Amino acid sequence: MTITENIGKLGFGLMRLPRKDGKIDVEQVKEMVDLFLESGFNYFDTAWAYPGSEEAIREALVERYPRDSYYLATKDAAWRVGTKEEAEKQFETSLERLGTDYIDFYLLHNLGNDRTEPFEKWDLWNYFLEKKKEGKIRHLGFSFHSTVDELEPILRAHPEAEFIQLQINYADWESNAIQSRKVYELSRKYGKPVIVMEPVKGGLLAKPPEKVEKVFKDKEPDSSCASWALRFCADLEGVMTVLSGMSDVEQMKDNISHMRGFVNLTPQQRDTIKKASEVLSTYPIIPCTSCDYCAKVCPLDIGISGTFQAVNQMALYGNKEFSTGQLNWLVGMHGKKYAKDCIKCGKCEKVCPQHILIRDELEKSIKIFE
Numbered sequence: 001m002t003i004t005e006n007i008g009k010l011g012f013g014l015m016r017l018p019r020k021d022g023k024i025d026v027e028q029v030k031e032m033v034d035l036f037l038e039s040g041f042n043y044f045d046t047a048w049a050y051p052g053s054e055e056a057i058r059e060a061l062v063e064r065y066p067r068d069s070y071y072l073a074t075k076d077a078a079w080r081v082g083t084k085e086e087a088e089k090q091f092e093t094s095l096e097r098l099g100t101d102y103i104d105f106y107l108l109h110n111l112g113n114d115r116t117e118p119f120e121k122w123d124l125w126n127y128f129l130e131k132k133k134e135g136k137i138r139h140l141g142f143s144f145h146s147t148v149d150e151l152e153p154i155l156r157a158h159p160e161a162e163f164i165q166l167q168i169n170y171a172d173w174e175s176n177a178i179q180s181r182k183v184y185e186l187s188r189k190y191g192k193p194v195i196v197m198e199p200v201k202g203g204l205l206a207k208p209p210e211k212v213e214k215v216f217k218d219k220e221p222d223s224s225c226a227s228w229a230l231r232f233c234a235d236l237e238g239v240m241t242v243l244s245g246m247s248d249v250e251q252m253k254d255n256i257s258h259m260r261g262f263v264n265l266t267p268q269q270r271d272t273i274k275k276a277s278e279v280l281s282t283y284p285i286i287p288c289t290s291c292d293y294c295a296k297v298c299p300l301d302i303g304i305s306g307t308f309q310a311v312n313q314m315a316l317y318g319n320k321e322f323s324t325g326q327l328n329w330l331v332g333m334h335g336k337k338y339a340k341d342c343i344k345c346g347k348c349e350k351v352c353p354q355h356i357l358i359r360d361e362l363e364k365s366i367k368i369f370e
């Protein structure tokens with residue numbers, strides 16, 4: 001049996017779970033889990049580094065369904081800690097939080113730039129291979145956020161990686177920074193099944209500007225923009241599953257309606273996506289996916305992703321009043337500091353998977369909203 005067999009084309013990404021009163025809304029997550037499984041999907045993707053996510057999915061899934069009725073993926077973020085012991089401990093912590101004695105798909109989280117090295121210097125690949133021999137890991141792979149030049153040495157050095165998770169979406173397909181097409185093609189050259197992350201680019205492709213939406217609506221009035229983004233990824237050869245970070249039941253229903261019984265796109269549909277992508281590329285968007293890795297290292301608690309969301313709103317829709325409202329809501333009203341307080345230490349840029357020049361963009365945002 002290949003590792004891709006029996007895995008649904010839509011995967012439930014657990015990074016953006018619904019929240020209520022500042023906490024993950026586990027009751028709604030249960031509803032989503034039920035709907036997802038009933039619809040024939042079975043892949044759940046969390047990480048040690050997603051606050052509260054592993055515990056929430058234990059309650060909503062692991063404690064409520066037979067362990068062999070779904071696949072569980074989680075990840076080790078060695079670059080977030082200072083010692084080999086702490087990095088190794090993340091694995092046991094994940095097992096505990098998830099309430100399981102094995103992980104179906106275990107990933108070295110977010111390789112690329114400075115984040116690759118801790119896994120090498122602490123010999124973690126071999127540590128996880130041991131866990132695999134013990135039956136605690138079924139399949140070992142890694143997620144990657146960097147350029148194709150950095151990917152090839154990792155693929156060469158680690159043939160034990162059984163699969164790879166990549167940021168792929170139609171907007172980043174030809175982007176120089178994200179290089180979706182290049183990293184996808186290289187991974188396939190090495191025969192790795194691909195798991196897609198960020199198919200809707202942190203939500204941006206679910207609500208693109210009117211001109212982009214029109215390209216899609218002219219072709220299929222009843223299909224959502226998000227569904228086009230998901231189908232673009234699912235259509236690619238060798239894609240095991242497309243992770244969607246669904247945040248409520250409605251989003252999940254929409255995603256499911258387009259991914260159940262998925263059939264490959266027609267040449268005309270592929271042309272439509274290409275056209276939409278060309279229109280979208282005319283907007284100057286900051287490629288922030290709101291992953292908030294930067295927030296965890298910023299000593300001043302600057303509302304970086306909130307600021308960038310507001311800047312992007314402004315670039316896409318040009319409504320200053322609305323965008324300023326967004327800025328105040330996402331930054332000030334969430335207890336974060338504004339861009340003007342940034343001390344330009346650069347810590348955020350070291351961890352940003354999108355290689356955003358955060359300090360420059362924050363500086364520009366001050367002018368946009370002044």
Ligand code: SF4
Nearest residue numbers: 298342344345346348
């Ligand atoms: S450069 Fe600014 S935003 Fe980035 S970590 Fe330092 S203070 Fe925070």
Ligand code: SF4
Nearest residue numbers: 288289291292294352
């Ligand atoms: S700026 Fe980078 S690290 Fe911060 S949220 Fe955006 S993509 Fe993530």
